[in-house]
Amino acid sequence: DVKVTQSSRYLVKRTGEKVFLECVQDMDHENMFWYRQDPGLGLRLIYFSYDVKMKEKGDIPEGYSVSREKKERFSLILESASTNQTSMYLCASGPAGKVYNEQFFGPGTRLTVL
Amino acid sequence: KQEVTQIPAALSVPEGENLVLNCSFTDSAIYNLQWFRQDPGKGLTSLLLIQSSQREQTSGRLNASLDKSSGRSTLYIAASQPGDSATYLCAVRNWNSGYALNFGKGTSLLVTP
Numbered sequence: 001d002v003k004v005t006q007s008s009r010y011l012v013k014r015t016g017e018k019v020f021l022e023c024v025q026d027m028d029h030e031n032m033f034w035y036r037q038d039p040g041l042g043l044r045l046i047y048f049s050y051d052v053k054m055k056e057k058g059d060i061p062e063g064y065s066v067s068r069e070k071k072e073r074f075s076l077i078l079e080s081a082s083t084n085q086t087s088m089y090l091c092a093s094g095p096a097g098k099v100y101n102e103q104f105f106g107p108g109t110r111l112t113v114l
Numbered sequence: 115k116q117e118v119t120q121i122p123a124a125l126s127v128p129e130g131e132n133l134v135l136n137c138s139f140t141d142s143a144i145y146n147l148q149w150f151r152q153d154p155g156k157g158l159t160s161l162l163l164i165q166s167s168q169r170e171q172t173s174g175r176l177n178a179s180l181d182k183s184s185g186r187s188t189l190y191i192a193a194s195q196p197g198d199s200a201t202y203l204c205a206v207r208n209w210n211s212g213y214a215l216n217f218g219k220g221t222s223l224l225v226t227p
Contacts, residue, residue: 004157033214042219043203058214090157102148103215105158 003027004093004106012112019078021109023091030096032074033103034058034066037088049074050096081113116141116208120218127194128226135189135221137204142185148215149178149189150203158203162189194225 007022023032033048035058045058047066055066063085067075074093078085088110092103117140127133137147146165150158162171162178164187170179177190191198201222205215 040219043205043215043217045214048214092158102160102163104160105150107157108155110155 006106021076025093029093031094033092035090116216118218124222126224137187143209145207152201
């Protein structure tokens with residue numbers, strides 16, 4: 001089975017802190033994704049990566065950056081956390097190619113910024 | 115931009131009923147459509163993936179259909195059980211949006227004993 005793990009289930013940070021959310025997948029997938037999920041807004045794509053050191057902006061990249069130094073790990077960075085970044089963050093991975101492939105999701109990290 | 119809508123937003127049914135969840139999308143140029151289940155506070159579990167060339171997919175008591183030309187998909191759940199209670203999300207992948215999934219806001223299902 002595909003396994004996507006996220007470093008924390010719950011996280012509480014203060015405004016202005018630098019926050020790292022880590023995601024690891026064990027299926028040698030090329031593609032990895034970060035989404036955030038908010039009530040009434042659904043899931044929205046923040047960033048994705050289709051290869052090591054490659055990244056592409058999604059729909060809402062402002063206030064975020066990402067890092068992919070190794071194939072299995074994709075990090076989401078909040079350079080200076082703000083209260084409007086309080087949300088559920090979901091990581092996903094999928095094999096190469098965009099046509100036929102599923103995305104598999106991790107359990108999520110619920111981030112609260114005070 | 116692709117818009118994905120799911121109706122109804124919430125549904126409550128007694129155990130044993132067959133039910134249909136609806137998903138519609140505005141841009142029919144899709145690669146595929148994926149149905150997910152999400153339990154409260156948890157991540158997403160993939161249920162079914164339908165390619166654009168397919169009309170339906172089945173897994174156990176679940177059947178998903180796709181009518182690409184009309185921009186619609188349905189998820190049929192047979193003989194519902196309390197364990198089916200969750201939020202069901204529909205997501206499509208477009209030809210012009212690369213790798214991204216566009217999600218609906220989900221249908222929250224409650225199956226009562």
